[in-house]
Amino acid sequence: MPLTPTAAFIEGRWTDLETRFVVRSPVNQQMLAEVSDCGTREAEAAAQAATVAFATWRQTTVYQRAAILSRWADLIQVHAEDLARLITWEMGKPIRQSxxxxxxxxxxxxxxxxxCKRITGESIPSQFPDKRLQIWKAPIGPVFAITPWNSPVSMVVRKIAPALAAGCTVILKPDEQTPLSALKLAELWAEAEGPAGTLQVLPSSDPAPLAERLMADPRIAKLSFTGSTAVGQKLYAQGSPTIKRLSLELGGHAPVLIFADADIAAAVAMTIHAKFRYAGQSCVAANRLYVDDAILPEFTARYLEAMSHLKVGDPFAEDTDIGPLVSEAAVQKFKAQLQDALDRGARLLCGGDAQGLWCSPTLLADLDPQSRIFHEESFSPLLPIQGFRSEAEAVARANDTPYGLAAYLWTRDLGRAYRIAEALQCGIIGVNDGAPATPQAPFGGSKLSGLGAEGGKWGLEEFLQLHYVSIQLP
Known part of the structure; x- marks a missing residue:
């Protein structure tokens, strides 16, 4: 495994604590490292350091911040292979995907x-000849960020890069399964001459007390969280006494709609990607597959053929498509959702096997609408396929969920593409596109999938507050 720090990163220094926790790899169940285990004391130290650093960091020019961020990006590129291997060791993602x-x-x-060079204000026309009205944008303050295990490098960068670019300081609590990736990014930030206290990383095996301490701290202006809806709801409540700004990227339950006029070959290929990358362990993974009855037999046959070519195995092998799930709990959820569907009369078309943490790509048909898989994220390579008869039925099924993060549809009819995209109740929609996410576009959802956005100019604005300035001329 590549060398990486194992101590907490607080106020620009590596803080090696006596209390540590073990990080194990899903690849071989072996210990990767013992990592400093932070608690409320470290949270207080980090909050103080972030507050002090913010006073200076906010005063730097956008060009100074841009230069440091550019050096950081270059260093991530230089260490790309080590970081990719670190991802694979920590969460089992196949190396090509890492x-x-x-x-x-x-x-x-x-x-x-x-x-960040395009953070601009506005001048508003005044009805008074001796007044000038202006809107300024300023960094909101120290930020508390919590990231998940399934994209332990890109998710960290997607949160902290806009915060740092805006002039905010960041305290990062990475997932306990994948702290090493985050600590490596902190090491590279320091190497890029990021000032002490601007980025701090607090690994923790029991993050609840640490999070409670920072959520109660009025000096922390914002929370940016990606994780489960249940945890997001708790954090939402904890932020209310201090009226924290919140960005919450929570659970998803993405439907896929395949219409009769779709390019079936393209729809199969892209839906395979949308479902089975990361072994289905993505909040925007295809979770429910709905196909027009007119093409359901043909589509199903082609989909099964494509699934048969997916290779499950060693995530470090260049030709592996599906590696291990992240934990035994994830495997048990796969088994429970599968068994629930089978007990309700579902037909197993392929897969259904689990050996250790490796689960085979699995397709189910003829499911009861009350099956758990239709109401829960799978976060595994388990997928139900069902038919529909009309646009209205397809939209109704797609929207029949409290989640609203992502959805996908395939059609060659431009009018249908607009009608369906406008009717879907979610934040991200891929039309003939199974991978719509990109740095310059917003990433976020609605309903129980959260609030706020990451990515693009919208992700930057999440860390800025408006100052309205009215100037009476003498």
Whole structure:
């Protein structure tokens, strides 16, 4: 495994704590490292350091911040292979997909290095000849960021790059499964001459007390969180006493709609990608597959053929498509959702096997609408396929969920593409596109999938506050 720090990164220094926790790899169940285990004491120290650093960092010019972010992006690129291998060791993502994640991270860092140069205000026409009305944009303050395990490099960069670009300081709590990736990014930030206290990383095996401490701290102006809806709801409540600004990217339950006029070959290929990359462990992964009855038999046959070519195995092998799930709990969820569907009369078309943490790509048909898989994220290579008879039925099924993060549809009818995209209740829609996310576009959802946006200029604005200035001329 590549060398990486294992101590907490607080106020620009590596802080090696006596209390540590073990990080194990899903690849071989072996210990990767023992990492400093932060608690409320470290949270207080980090909050103080972030507050002090903010007073200086906010005064730097956007060009100074852009230069540091550019150097950081270059260093991530230089260390791309080590970071990719670190991702694979920590969460089991196939190495080709880990390398693609690093490319995304570099693109995000470079995007915000440039975008921060376009933080501009406005002048508003005044009805009074002796008044000048202006809108200024200022960094909101120290930020508390919490990232998940499934994209441990790109998700970190997507949160902290816009915050740092805006002039905010960041305290990062990475997922306990994948702290090493975040610590490596902190090391590279310091190497890029990021000032002490601007980025701090607090690994923790029990993040609840640490999070409660920072959420109660009035000096922390904003929370940026990606994770489960249940945890997001708790954090939402904890932020209310201090009226924190919130960005919450929570659970998803993405439907895929395949209409009769779709390019079936393209729809199969892109839906395979949308579902099975990261073994389905993505909040925007295809979770429910709905196909027009007119093409359901043909589409199903072609989909099964494509699934048969997916290779499950060693995530470090160049030809592996699906590696291990992140934990035994994830495997148990796969098994429970599968068994629930089968008990309700579903037909198993392929897969259904689990060996250790490796689960085979699995397709189910003829499901009861009450099956758990229709109401929960799978976060595994388990997918139900069902038919529909009309546009109205397809939209109704797609929207029949409290989540609203992503959705996908395939059609060659431009009018239908607009009608369906406008009717879907979610934040991200891929029309004939199974991978719509890109650094310059917003990423976020509606309903129980959260609030706010990451990516593009919208992600930067999440860390800025408006100052209205009215100037009476003498």
């Amino acid at each position: 390398r693609a994640e690093i490319k995304t991270a570099v693109a995000l860092a470079r995007w915000y290095a440039e975008e």
